[in-house]
Amino acid sequence: MDTAKVTIFEVAQRAGVSIKTVSRVINREPNVRDATRVRVEQAVNELNYRPDQSARNLASQKSHLIGLVYDDPAAYELPSSGYIIRLQEGALRACRASMHELLIHPCDFRQRTVASELRAFIRDTRLAGVVLAAPLSNMQKIVRAVQATGTPFVRVSPGKPVRNQPCVLTNDREASAQMVDHLASLGHRRIAFIKGDPDHEAVRHRFDGFVAGMQRNGLKVEARLVRDGDNAFATGAAQAQLLLERKLRPTAIFAANDDMAAGILRTAGKLGLSVPHGLSVAGFDDIILARQLDPNLTTIRQPLARMAESAVTMLTGNIKGERTVLETIPAALQIRESTGPVSE
Amino acid sequence: MDTAKVTIFEVAQRAGVSIKTVSRVINREPNVRDATRVRVEQAVNELNYRPDQSARNLASQKSHLIGLVYDDPAAYELPSSGYIIRLQEGALRACRASMHELLIHPCDFRQRTVASELRAFIRDTRLAGVVLAAPLSNMQKIVRAVQATGTPFVRVSPGKPVRNQPCVLTNDREASAQMVDHLASLGHRRIAFIKGDPDHEAVRHRFDGFVAGMQRNGLKVEARLVRDGDNAFATGAAQAQLLLERKLRPTAIFAANDDMAAGILRTAGKLGLSVPHGLSVAGFDDIILARQLDPNLTTIRQPLARMAESAVTMLTGNIKGERTVLETIPAALQIRESTGPVSE
DNA sequence: GTGAAAGCGCTAACAC
DNA sequence: GTGTTAGCGCTTTCAC
Numbered sequence: 001m002d003t004a005k006v007t008i009f010e011v012a013q014r015a016g017v018s019i020k021t022v023s024r025v026i027n028r029e030p031n032v033r034d035a036t037r038v039r040v041e042q043a044v045n046e047l048n049y050r051p052d053q054s055a056r057n058l059a060s061q062k063s064h065l066i067g068l069v070y071d072d073p074a075a076y077e078l079p080s081s082g083y084i085i086r087l088q089e090g091a092l093r094a095c096r097a098s099m100h101e102l103l104i105h106p107c108d109f110r111q112r113t114v115a116s117e118l119r120a121f122i123r124d125t126r127l128a129g130v131v132l133a134a135p136l137s138n139m140q141k142i143v144r145a146v147q148a149t150g151t152p153f154v155r156v157s158p159g160k161p162v163r164n165q166p167c168v169l170t171n172d173r174e175a176s177a178q179m180v181d182h183l184a185s186l187g188h189r190r191i192a193f194i195k196g197d198p199d200h201e202a203v204r205h206r207f208d209g210f211v212a213g214m215q216r217n218g219l220k221v222e223a224r225l226v227r228d229g230d231n232a233f234a235t236g237a238a239q240a241q242l243l244l245e246r247k248l249r250p251t252a253i254f255a256a257n258d259d260m261a262a263g264i265l266r267t268a269g270k271l272g273l274s275v276p277h278g279l280s281v282a283g284f285d286d287i288i289l290a291r292q293l294d295p296n297l298t299t300i301r302q303p304l305a306r307m308a309e310s311a312v313t314m315l316t317g318n319i320k321g322e323r324t325v326l327e328t329i330p331a332a333l334q335i336r337e338s339t340g341p342v343s344e
Numbered sequence: 345m346d347t348a349k350v351t352i353f354e355v356a357q358r359a360g361v362s363i364k365t366v367s368r369v370i371n372r373e374p375n376v377r378d379a380t381r382v383r384v385e386q387a388v389n390e391l392n393y394r395p396d397q398s399a400r401n402l403a404s405q406k407s408h409l410i411g412l413v414y415d416d417p418a419a420y421e422l423p424s425s426g427y428i429i430r431l432q433e434g435a436l437r438a439c440r441a442s443m444h445e446l447l448i449h450p451c452d453f454r455q456r457t458v459a460s461e462l463r464a465f466i467r468d469t470r471l472a473g474v475v476l477a478a479p480l481s482n483m484q485k486i487v488r489a490v491q492a493t494g495t496p497f498v499r500v501s502p503g504k505p506v507r508n509q510p511c512v513l514t515n516d517r518e519a520s521a522q523m524v525d526h527l528a529s530l531g532h533r534r535i536a537f538i539k540g541d542p543d544h545e546a547v548r549h550r551f552d553g554f555v556a557g558m559q560r561n562g563l564k565v566e567a568r569l570v571r572d573g574d575n576a577f578a579t580g581a582a583q584a585q586l587l588l589e590r591k592l593r594p595t596a597i598f599a600a601n602d603d604m605a606a607g608i609l610r611t612a613g614k615l616g617l618s619v620p621h622g623l624s625v626a627g628f629d630d631i632i633l634a635r636q637l638d639p640n641l642t643t644i645r646q647p648l649a650r651m652a653e654s655a656v657t658m659l660t661g662n663i664k665g666e667r668t669v670l671e672t673i674p675a676a677l678q679i680r681e682s683t684g685p686v687s688e
Numbered sequence: 689g690t691g692a693a694a695g696c697g698c699t700a701a702c703a704c
Numbered sequence: 705g706t707g708t709t710a711g712c713g714c715t716t717t718c719a720c
Contacts, residue, residue, distance in 0.1 A: 007713060018691045023715065031689055053468055054407065055713035057398035058696050065447075073429065081632065085417065085425035092450065101447050101469055103409075106436065124394055125445055262636070288425070289636060292606070351697055362707045367699060375705055399697035402712050 006047045015043035026051055063126045064100045066091065066312055069118065069146075070133040072106035082288045083304065087133055087156070090305030094312035100128060109136055115145035122149045129315030131156060131308060137167070138201040154311040158202040158302060158331070166314060166325045168307045172202065172284075175300045175331040176209025177216065179254060179282050182298075182333060184217040187342040188252040188280060192225035194239050194264070196256030203231065206256045206284055225250050229260050236263025244271055244279070251280065251342045258283035258290050258299055265293055265338065276340030286334050295337030303329045350391045359387035370395055407470045408444045410435065410656055413462065413490075414477040416450035426632045427648065431477055431500070434649030438656030444472060453480055459489035466493045473659030475500060475652060481511070482545040498655040502546040502646060502675070510658060510669045512651045516546065516628075519644045519675040520553025521560065523598060523626050526642075526677060528561040531686040532596040532624060536569035538583045538608070540600030547575065550600045550628055569594050573604050580607025588615055588623070595624065595686045602627035602634050602643055609637055609682065620684030630678050639681030647673045 008026075012019040017036060024032050025040040032040075043049070057063045068091050073080040088104065095102045105121055107114055122130060130153040136142050137155035143165060146153045155165055158172040183191055193210045196203030207226075214221045224246075227239040236255055240263060243250055255261040261283030265275060273279050275295055283290060286301035306329050314324050352370075356363040361380060368376045369384040376384075387393070401407045412435050417424040432448065439446045449465055451458055466474060474497040480486050481499035487509060490497045499509055502516040527535055537554045540547030551570075558565045568590070571583040580599055584607060587594055599605040605627030612619050619625055619639055627634065630645035650673050658668050 005713095009713085019714080020691055020716090021689085024690085027715085033689060036689080050464070050468055052402070052470075052713050054398055054401035054405075054470055055696090056715070058396070058402045058698080059713075059715040061398075061696070061715090063398065073433070081425045081429035085428060088448065089417070092448070101449075103445050104432065104436070104448055105445075120394070124397055126396070126398055266638075289633065292633060292636075294610075349697090353697085363698080364700090364707060365705085368706085371699085377705060380705080396697050399712090400699070402714080403697075403699040405699090405712070 005052075006049045008049075008051065010047055011040065011043045011049045014047060015040045057126065061126070062128055065103050065125055065127050066095055066100045066315060067103045067105050067122065067125065067127045067130045068133070068308070069105045069107060069130055069136060071136055072108040083285075086304035087131075087308040090308035090310075091131055091312050093305070094309040094316065098313070098316035100312070100316055103127070107136070109139060109142060115141060118142065118145050119149055122146065122151050127151055129153060129312070131311045131315070133308070134158060134202045135200045152315050154314050156304075156307045156311050159205060161326055167327075168311045168314070169326065169328045170302050170307060170331045171328060172300070172302065172331055173205045173209040173212065175333065176206045176254075176284070177213030178333055179284075179298075179300060180210060180213025180217060180219070182335065183252045183254065183280060183282065183339065184213075184219060186252075186280065186340060189219055189342075190222070190225065190248070190250045190252075191219065192227065192243050192250035192253045193221075194227045194229040194236060194253065194255040194260050196229055196260070197231040198228075200231070203256050210254060229256060231257050231259055233259045233263040233266075236260025237267045238263070240264040240267035241271075244268070244273065252282070252339070253279065254282045256284055258285040258287045258297060261297055261299065261338075262289060262293060265295075265297070275338050277343055280339040280342075282339055290334070291336070293338075298336045298339040299334050300331050301334050302331050349396075350393045352393075352395065354391055355384065355387045355393045358391060359384045401470060405470070406472055409447050409469055409471050410439055410444045410659060411447045411449050411466065411469065411471045411474045412477070412652070413449045413451060413474055413480060415480055416452040427629075430648035431475075431652040434652035434654075435475055435656050437649070438653040438660065442657070442660035444656070444660055447471070451480070453483060453486060459485060462486065462489055463493055466490065466495050471495050473497060473656070475655045475659070477652070478502060478546045479544045496659050498658050500648075500651045500655050503549060505670055511671075512655045512658070513670065513672045514646050514651060514675045515672060516644070516646065516675055517549045517553035517556065519677065520550045520598075520628070521557030522677055523628075523642075523644060524554060524557025524561060524563070526679065527596045527598065527624060527626065527683065528557075528563060530596075530624065530684060533563055533686075534566070534569065534592070534594045534596075535563065536571065536587050536594035536597045537565075538571045538573040538580060538597065538599040538604050540573055540604070541575040542572075544575070547600050554598060573600060575601050575603055577603045577607040577610075580604025581611045582607070584608040584611035585615075588612070588617065596626070596683070597623065598626045600628055602629040602631045602641060605641055605643065605682075606633060606637060609639075609641070619682050621687055624683040624686075626683055634678070635680070637682075642680045642683040643678050644675050645678050646675050 008019045008022050012022045132155050134157045137157040138159045155167040158170045229235045264281050268275050283297050283299040286299045290297040290299050352363045352366050356366045476499050478501045481501040482503045499511040502514045573579045608625050617623050627643040630643045634641040634643050
């Protein structure tokens, strides 16, 4: 197919310039006369020349590899696949645009050795940059380990910014508050909330947003209507059972994630309570299942793909001198069938 | 954090050997006395030396990168995320075991330029090997493009083997037949089948397996009970509607994939037909949704992770001289709630 | 604007 | 068994 590999020398020779000039053209460096540039480009095309990445990497001491680091789903249940795929989708988009390649690196934060393992990975691969996804991006032990390598990195996190740690955020707290606005506008006043896994900082913000939303709508957060959860379907189902057994039951339940919201729907079904007529249900994440449930789940969609895309762009852009250190991409309410007006 | 990078020279000096010996130790080459090896390893540890991948890549003309190539899900609906994640999971497992890194590369086979785009990718990254997943692995135009690069590759395919094309297979045809065995053992005789997307070779085998299964159980394949499909939920729902409107309706419907099977369940629900008492439903793929449906879906699970793992192992193993060219990993029936005895 | 020379840190081939 | 000598194909530095 290809004949022997064509190197920068052949190109230089054909274009009648030195290899350095070819190098300049390839790397879009300044200080090349237009005419020269054109000649070189022509030679590149004619010879079908492609620079050898290994050689560039060695000489320049960096690679064109972006690492995407996220929590290892093998340890989770499979719903996390949607989360990961969307991150990858965005990261890949940005990688293609900037001629980088994407290396995926799930890692288990429950393991003692994460930090050193991550350090080794980054060092061995000489990554051009690292994208650190939640929940890892909210664990300072891990972020610091990455930071210590000196490799550019960006946190992708629905959380709070941290000094000196480049980050792509989303306004999940505000989005939660907006969900309360939505429920309030439908006439709901007794709104229950099922919290998420307390280990996930990002998920905690959702409760904060709920509280903020209740307050700004003049509604009272009743302690009994706020339940602990752990992000699992079963917990959503169980807590919903407890909430709906009450004499004065909530007219709406907002769960910190979709899995638990799905559990709520199941319980409502079992209790013969129609949704949304007898009960409104809202979730958070917009997992694939959300649109497959009956009724479709009203939820909040984090712009994961766009966040990851933006993170990679920050990484590959920074190299050329631009500097973005913080960016916020808004989450969007997905109003669907599981929320409706109160009917009492 | 790290001080100046330590190179093979420092290690050699400290161990009192030449750099070549260090290189031998690192690459586990033979011809090193044990005592020497130990001294070198000690020096490596003391200095915390890590070989520079870029340098090795350049010198050895190959990288430690494995490319995982699959159809771009952006063009599909999101259920494919489970498929991709499982492939990645297995590939990553094997990569970690052999000290390789995984580069993911979704690509859209509907695009005219796939072949050349893939070629450029493989060439530019100097991959150590390529794993080609279905449906791409069943498209000869694409397989040949990969083959032409000279880079080792393995097809991951629930399909038929092709001469000179290393492949990890699964017995999906036989698994489909086994599903018919299962249904037949429950007393079903009028079993309908909804075919998949005719463009996907792998999905066609499922129909073949259905026919084989019917025959070996002495059952007749009724043309009217075999419906065309395209892998989509909506199609499953629509075809189920047609099938269930018949005066002599099937007691079981077997769909070529889970999405369509989910559609069947929906239709059955609408028609007030209880599953499995009034109708048995079986799918293929074991997507995440399969266990979330009510009733849980009986289906067939392709061992995707193990297939991808095996593919990467073939790739990294071959390099050391071993040669496996074909491997078959069996798919397993997942008998759940959606199939049960006929009740007529 | 352009070029010459000097590496980047390793592996390969062959000598010892 | 072990060492020596050349590169791998590029980028960098600095001269012109």
